[in-house]
Amino acid sequence: MIIKLKHTVDENKANELGKELDSFILKQNGSFILVTPNKLKEVEEKHKSLVAESFVFNDDIQLASRKFIQRTREIKISDEISIGGKTNNTLVITGPCSVESEKQIDESAQLCKKLGVKILRAGAFKPRTSPYSFQGMGIDGLKLLDKMRSKYGLKIISEVRDSTQVQDIIEYSDIVQIGAKSMYDHGILKACAKIKKPVLLKRGFGTTVQEFVQAAEFILSGGNENVILCERGIRTFETKTRFTLDLCGVAWLKENTNLPIILDPSHAIGYAYGVADLTRACMAMGCDGLLVETHPNPSVAKSDASQQLNFEEFTKLYESLKPIAKAIGRNII
Numbered sequence: 001m002i003i004k005l006k007h008t009v010d011e012n013k014a015n016e017l018g019k020e021l022d023s024f025i026l027k028q029n030g031s032f033i034l035v036t037p038n039k040l041k042e043v044e045e046k047h048k049s050l051v052a053e054s055f056v057f058n059d060d061i062q063l064a065s066r067k068f069i070q071r072t073r074e075i076k077i078s079d080e081i082s083i084g085g086k087t088n089n090t091l092v093i094t095g096p097c098s099v100e101s102e103k104q105i106d107e108s109a110q111l112c113k114k115l116g117v118k119i120l121r122a123g124a125f126k127p128r129t130s131p132y133s134f135q136g137m138g139i140d141g142l143k144l145l146d147k148m149r150s151k152y153g154l155k156i157i158s159e160v161r162d163s164t165q166v167q168d169i170i171e172y173s174d175i176v177q178i179g180a181k182s183m184y185d186h187g188i189l190k191a192c193a194k195i196k197k198p199v200l201l202k203r204g205f206g207t208t209v210q211e212f213v214q215a216a217e218f219i220l221s222g223g224n225e226n227v228i229l230c231e232r233g234i235r236t237f238e239t240k241t242r243f244t245l246d247l248c249g250v251a252w253l254k255e256n257t258n259l260p261i262i263l264d265p266s267h268a269i270g271y272a273y274g275v276a277d278l279t280r281a282c283m284a285m286g287c288d289g290l291l292v293e294t295h296p297n298p299s300v301a302k303s304d305a306s307q308q309l310n311f312e313e314f315t316k317l318y319e320s321l322k323p324i325a326k327a328i329g330r331n332i333i
């Protein structure tokens with residue numbers, strides 16, 4: 001249950017009641033909010049005088065639920081860049097899988113600048129499935145991203161691979177990415193709950209949408225309201241593609257949650273040939289953002305080489321999204 005306390009209720013009283021009801025205590029717009037386990041279905045008579053409004057839930061999707069906030073929440077990435085709310089914005093994010101060198105990331109930043117893409121992506125800490133694969137440039141990679149941020153005025157998204165890196169990622173980027181392999185990492189989720197920066201939470205490839213949103217609840221209930229979901233494909237029986245992009249799940253998330261949703265067709269299909277078509281399908285669904293991997297020369301990429309688009313392919317794709325956006329009343333930003 002979510003219980004919004006009256007704005008006259010002070011911190012001591014909120015803490016006392018919060019403890020009694022075994023709840024998380026959050027402060028939003030000057031008032032305290034208690035988030036209890038969902039088995040609580042009613043406010044007791046003796047507490048009613050403290051309560052402004054309450055919301056009952058059937059399961060543990062509470063703060064992320066559309067029953068609590070009846071629209072997609074607005075998330076501000078900067079003063080000029082927002083998604084969700086009334087914006088109708090679809091935020092395009094592109095860049096390589098990994099930062100590999102200054103030349104490579106500078107060329108990627110130039111592509112963003114040329115097309116008007118505002119967010120550059122690239123991993124510096126890579127969670128690979130093999131210890132023998134490229135693990136990322138680490139802090140040096142983050143510093144290169146930071147350099148691109150000031151050189152070209154771009155915003156940066158990069159992945160945090162363990163909770164000790166959260167502060168570094170915050171310092172050098174504007175959106176903190178939690179990767180599919182870390183969706184269940186409670187150290188990372190709880191560290192990201194303590195910050196205010198937007199967090200892009202990717203869906204674990206073996207998780208249901210319920211589990212996915214519950215992972216988001218760890219961040220929300222810890223006090224960070226700025227959570228964006230990212231569908232990036234789940235594992236099915238299919239072996240011809242890397243994963244299966246779950247657009248049915250996305251429809252469910254749009255209907256039942258208040259979190260903006262960014263779609264990542266690159267990691268879903270795993271092969272460049274299908275990325276443009278899938279991205280257009282995602283655009284047509286009216287999502288809040290698109291994440292597409294690009295590389296100056298995909299064939300020599302140190303990670304995810306088979307799925308990255310070259311700049312010519314991406315430019316063609318980007319232009320083809322504009323009429324789709326127009327047809328469904330969305331703005332590409």
Ligand code: PEP
Nearest residue numbers: 097179180181202232267
């Ligand atoms: C990535 O964005 O490069 C990445 C590793 O994605 P995922 O966590 O979805 O596999």
Ligand code: MN
Nearest residue numbers: 097293303304
């Ligand atoms: Mn990748």
